[in-house]
Amino acid sequence: MASQQEEGDLPQGFVRLRDVLDQKFVPGHIVNVIGSIIDTQALFKTSKDWKTTWSLMDWSVEDECYGVKLNIFRPRETDIPQIAYQDVVVVHRVKVQRYGGNMSFITNHQTTIRVYESSKIPRPPESASVALRPCTKKDERPELTEEIHHFVAAFYHKLDKTNAPSEEVFRQAARQSANVKDKFSLLQDVQAERFYDLIVRVVRAPHFDFDNKATLYVSDYTENPAFHDHIPENLDASQDGDVYGYTWEEPAPVAERWIAPEGKKSLQVTCWEPHSRALQEDVKLGSWIGLKNVQIRLGHDYKYLEGFVREDRTYPNRINVYPLNLDDRENMDDRLTAALRRQQAADKEKKKVIKDIKSAQVAGQKRKASQVQAIEDQPALKAKQRRAENRAKKKEEKARQNVVSAAPVAPSTKSDPPKQNPTQDVTLAGNRQIFCEKSNVGLTTIESMLEPSFMKIKIDADTVEVQVPFVNKKYLTFVRVVDFSPSCIEDFAVSRKITQYQDLSDSENSNGSSLDEDESSGGDNDPTVKRAWEWRFSLLLEDALPADGSSPARVWVTVNNGAGQCLTNLDADDLRKNRKCRYQLQDIMHILWGNLEEVKAANGEKQQASKQEVNSKPGSRGSNGNRTQMPDLDSDEEKEEASGRGKESSSRLNEIRLVSKPFTCPIKQYGVRTGKKDEWMRVFAMDGVRIKDV
C-alpha cells in the first residue's frame, strides 16, 4: 500500500509512470509527469526538428531499469534543456503515445520542461527551487509551485536508485548514442549479414503461420541484383485503370496477390513475434511501412537475399515494424517521399507500356487492312516460284542463324535515346532474356494473324478480293508459350540417316517430311549408320494481351532446325543419349515457358500427348484432335478450333497456374502442299527468337 500513499504524495495533476506503462491513458492523452533522468540519447537533428530522448524513473517504476521514454522535439537546438545524470524533470502537458510497442511520451507545442540539477537538490524538507536550471525555451512560462519544489526534494532523495544505471553507464550510453549510425538503406544497397532500417511498400500481403510468424514481400522500387526476379503475370492492356497495374485473367485471392514491380526489386521478409503482431494489426497489401534492424541474409536456397526481423533479446517488447502515414505530405520523411516518387515513376512507366501495347494493337489492325493491298504484287498463281524464293530465303536464314545471334529489340543501355517503336517498350514489359531479330514489321496479335488471308486480283478494271490459302508474311507478336509438342522433350530433336537423305530434295525440304521418325524403318539402332539430328517441335503460343474481355487466341507454330538452333543456341542431338544436351534444352526452354512443364505434368497431359506425337507429321492431327503442326486450309475452322482448344486447355491448366514471361516473337506465315494436287495449307513458324541464358 506504499504506492497508494506515494500516489497521494504527487503534486496535484501529475500522474504515475506506472499508470502510463499500464496503459491507463490512451495514446494522445495529455498528462503532467515528474521523473528522474536515468538515460539519455544524444541530441540530433531530424529532417525538421532537433530531437533528444530521456528515460524517466519515478517511485512507481523504480524496480525496473528502463523507465519511460520522453521524446523531445524542438525546432532549435537551444530549446532543449541541458541535463546531467539523475536530474529531476517536471513536464507539463506532454502527450502519451505508443511507439515501437512501448508506451512513451512525446512533446508538443504546449509542453513545458523544467529541470532540477540533481547534485544541487537539497534534502527535504528544503525547497528544490535552488537546483532549478534556467529556462531554455524563451516562451516557456515557469509553472512551478512551492508544492512542486518541496516534492522534488523529497522525491529525489527518497527514490531508490539501485536499479537505475550507474553514472558511468549513463555517460557511456549518452556518448554511444552520439555516434548515430544511420542504418537506413535502399534495398539496392543492402548486403548479406548486415542490419538495416528500411522504408518499403508491402507488395505481397503478410502470410501468417501457426506460430504467428509472418512472411511478406516488400519493395522500395530500387533494384538489387541479389534479389529474386519478379515476373508479373499476364500484363493486361485492358486493365490499365487497375490500381495494382498487373492483373490476372481471374483475380487472384488477396493473399496471393502481388503488386510488386517487375524485376529484382522485391525482398522477402520474415517477421517473428512481437513484430508480426504489428503487421497483423496495421499492415495491408500496398501499405508503406518502416522496418527497423532488418537482418539481411541469403535465403534457404542460398540464391537470393531475404530479410529477417527477429525478436530483440535485450528489449523483447520492441517492435521494429511500424506503419507509415502518407497523409501528411508536409512533414513526411524525405526518404519516404523519394520512395513514393519512385513508385509513381514505376506506375507511370507501366501505364505507358500498356498504352503503347494498346496503340500497337490498333496500329496492327490498320496495318493488316493495308497489307491486303500489298499482296496485289504477289500473283496468286506463281506459288511455285514463291516457294522457291522462300526456300532460298530459308537457307539464307539458316546460315545466318548459325553464325549471328538475334539482335535484341530492347534497348541495351539506359543511355540509349528514347525509342518510339512500340515493340521496344513491349519488350521491356516482357521477358528480358528473350531477344528477337530486328524487325520493321509492326506488332500484331495472334488473333488478327489467324484471320483469313486475302489478296486483291485485278480482273479488267475491277479489283476483286479473293480469299487465298496462305500468304507469305512476317508478323511480330507478343505472346507466351502455353503448350508444346511433342510432349516428351526428348522428342524435340529428330534424326535421319545421313546417307539416305544427304541431299534433301526440294519437295522433301519444303514440307519437312524427309525426316525419319519411324523406328521400324531401320538404321536407328544400327551403329554403322550415321544419323543427323535436327530440331523439330511445335509451340502453342497465346496472345499475352488479349483484347478486352476475350480469351486469348492461340496458334501452334513450328520450330524448324534453324529456328531451334537460333532459339536454344544448341545443336540438335539424340536427347535420349545425350543427357547433357537434354538438360541444357530443358534449362533454356524453362526461361521461355516458365513452369509449363510442371503445369503439363501436373495436369496429366503427358499420357494424352505421347500418342499424339507419333502422328505428328506436318499437317496431321494428334489422336486427341489437336493440331500438332499445321493448320488447315479453312481458316475459319482453324480459328474456331484454336480458341476452342484454348478454353479447354486453360481450364485444365488451372490446377497449377502457368507462370511465364511473355516475349516478343516474330512469326512467319507460309504455305505447304497438302499432298493433294494444287492444294495448300498455311503454316506458322517461329523464327528469329533467341533465348539468352545469362
Add this chain to the structure above:
DNA sequence: GGTTACGGT
C-alpha cells in the same frame, strides 16, 4: 539508439 540475430518454408 547500440548491439546483434535463434525460431521456419
